Amino acid sequence: MSTIPANPPSPSTTTAARQRAAIVVASCTILGAVAQLLIKVGMSPAHFDPTGKGLVELAMVLATDIPLVAGYACYGLFTIAMVLALREGELSKLFPIIALTYVWVTLFSYWLLKDTPNWYKNAGIAVIVLGVAILGQGGEGK
Amino acid sequence: MLRSMALVFFASIVGSFGAVFLKMGAAKLSKSIWSFVNSHLILGVGLYLASSVIYAMGVRGGQLSVLYPLVSLGYIFTLVWSKIFFNEPITRYKVTGLCLILVGVFLVGVGASR
Numbered sequence A: 001m002s003t004i005p006a007n008p009p010s011p012s013t014t015t016a017a018r019q020r021a022a023i024v025v026a027s028c029t030i031l032g033a034v035a036q037l038l039i040k041v042g043m044s045p046a047h048f049d050p051t052g053k054g055l056v057e058l059a060m061v062l063a064t065d066i067p068l069v070a071g072y073a074c075y076g077l078f079t080i081a082m083v084l085a086l087r088e089g090e091l092s093k094l095f096p097i098i099a100l101t102y103v104w105v106t107l108f109s110y111w112l113l114k115d116t117p118n119w120y121k122n123a124g125i126a127v128i129v130l131g132v133a134i135l136g137q138g139g140e141g142k
Numbered sequence B: 001m002l003r004s005m006a007l008v009f010f011a012s013i014v015g016s017f018g019a020v021f022l023k024m025g026a027a028k029l030s031k032s033i034w035s036f037v038n039s040h041l042i043l044g045v046g047l048y049l050a051s052s053v054i055y056a057m058g059v060r061g062g063q064l065s066v067l068y069p070l071v072s073l074g075y076i077f078t079l080v081w082s083k084i085f086f087n088e089p090i091t092r093y094k095v096t097g098l099c100l101i102l103v104g105v106f107l108v109g110v111g112a113s114r
Helices: A015-043 A055-063 A066-088 A091-098 A100-112 A119-135 B002-026 B039-059 B064-086 B092-112
Strands: none
Touching: A015 A066, A015 A091, A015 A100, A015 B039, A015 B064, A066 A091, A066 B039, A091 A100, A091 A119, A100 A119, A100 B064, A119 B064, A119 B092, B002 B039, B002 B064, B039 B064, B064 B092
């Protein structure tokens, strides 16, 4: 009797659909990290200086800040793609993949923003990713 | 740097409230497009926007490799609000995950001063 699954998978959670969701979410995490990088660059003092500007002028400056606008556009795309992918896959299985965003942001920061790399940061990110992954498994009364 | 860290941390708290109201608002959705115009959903979106503005102000100063990991602290608040507002159980997995996140953020913080 044990060979009969208790809950036959519904069409929306077939292996193919779950794999597709995993791939979409993994690609999304890179897009999400790019968004963070662009927002950081767009907000950096070199791109954006709010001193002595009125509210309207400030809004104009921000709206024409290309990295910032591109960053939020990427973030919007990331969110929409994520919501769509999450409808197909199980959230607990996708959580560890979503946590990859922390890895990409750190690597991109080292590489492109010339942040100082060190093993404390690397270890911290590894532990955070593990934490987020485990947190995501806690949904079913575990 | 401390100011930036405080701003990002505050943004993650505001964002966690955003998630609560989005979930409350999502529960009211029906087939009508007008069901999207409900107070909870609007408040949720508003809080998310506010959170992203505070976050952007935060990442202005300081290294992204230190500031972005602070976003993960938002999970702590989300977990607490989920218990309070939706009576979702706090499980061993969730507590373990949260402790690891705290340890990880602490390590990144140590790395920031190196």
